[in-house]
Amino acid sequence: MLIDMLIRIAIAGILGGLIGLERQLHAKEAGLRTHILVAIGSAMFMLVSKYGFADMLDKDHISFDPSRIAAQVVSGMGFLGAGTIIIQKQIVKGLTTAAGLWVTASIGLVIGSGMYEIGIYGTVLALTVLEVFRRLSHRLIGRHHTLVVTLKPKSVPALLLALQHENIRYGQITVAHRDEEKGTCEMSISVTVSRKKTLSELYEKLLEVNGVETLELQ
Numbered sequence: 001m002l003i004d005m006l007i008r009i010a011i012a013g014i015l016g017g018l019i020g021l022e023r024q025l026h027a028k029e030a031g032l033r034t035h036i037l038v039a040i041g042s043a044m045f046m047l048v049s050k051y052g053f054a055d056m057l058d059k060d061h062i063s064f065d066p067s068r069i070a071a072q073v074v075s076g077m078g079f080l081g082a083g084t085i086i087i088q089k090q091i092v093k094g095l096t097t098a099a100g101l102w103v104t105a106s107i108g109l110v111i112g113s114g115m116y117e118i119g120i121y122g123t124v125l126a127l128t129v130l131e132v133f134r135r136l137s138h139r140l141i142g143r144h145h146t147l148v149v150t151l152k153p154k155s156v157p158a159l160l161l162a163l164q165h166e167n168i169r170y171g172q173i174t175v176a177h178r179d180e181e182k183g184t185c186e187m188s189i190s191v192t193v194s195r196k197k198t199l200s201e202l203y204e205k206l207l208e209v210n211g212v213e214t215l216e217l218q
Contacts, residue, residue: 004114005047012043012111015123016104022130028097029084035104038080042108046070050113070109077105100130145199146218147189147206148176155211156187162209166202168193184213 016039017032024031049069081098103126111119147170151159163170171190178185193202199217206215 001051005051008047008111008114009040009043011116011119012039012108015039015107015111015119018123019100019104019107019126019130022127023097023100029094030097030101035101038077038101038104039108039111042073042105043112045073046109046112070113073105073109077102096130100126143193145191145193147187147191148216148218149187149189149206149212150184150214151187151209152183152211152213153185155209158209159187159206159212162206163189163191166205168202 013036016035016037020030020032020035023035046069049067052069081101084097084101085094103122107119107122107126110122149159160170169192171192172188173190174188176186176188193199203215203217206212
């Protein structure tokens with residue numbers, strides 16, 4: 001039984017590491033070590049939940065629910081996942097990484113309970129969503145970026161027209177800062193850039209708009 005428990009913890013760490021490796025390769029907020037630790041911790045919580053109180057069962061008037069400790073992992077992961085979500089200039093980032101940590105915790109729980117096939121299957125599906133679907137989304141829809149522009153307020157319509165002329169889809173527009181002395185404002189625009197257009201081409205076209213002083217693509 002001890003060897004089996006040790007194997008479960010090791011397998012959980014390996015599967016969590018695979019998801020963490022994909023996240024780290026794309027420079028996300030939580031990487032390899034974080035996902036390994038989450039998977040190992042979740043597996044150990046499940047082992048404690050299932051077997052940690054076996055010595056108490058032979059005593060009278062004592063009963064316990066083996067799912068109570070494991071259930072707290074699900075809610076507890078919300079706090080760790082919230083730490084990977086960044087709100088930068090009113091743009092939310094890190095939701096996918098937070099969801100990945102949540103899935104990694106579930107994989108650790110599944111492996112800790114001894115359901116190896118389900119854990120491996122869940123890992124494969126998670127990697128498929130993170131990597132294959134990411135490439136498919138970029139190919140069919142395009143890449144999402146945040147366009148941060150410092151410009152004259154009167155140049156805002158011209159900038160939006162330039163985006164439309166370049167067939168760039170834009171979403172949320174936020175005015176983050178105004179400089180009354182210089183007469184400029186800083187805008188954050190969520191844009192989707194297709195594979196057919198390079199970022200350097202878009203950068204050059206938007207800088208040609210009269211009144212645009214600085215431009216940054218994130």
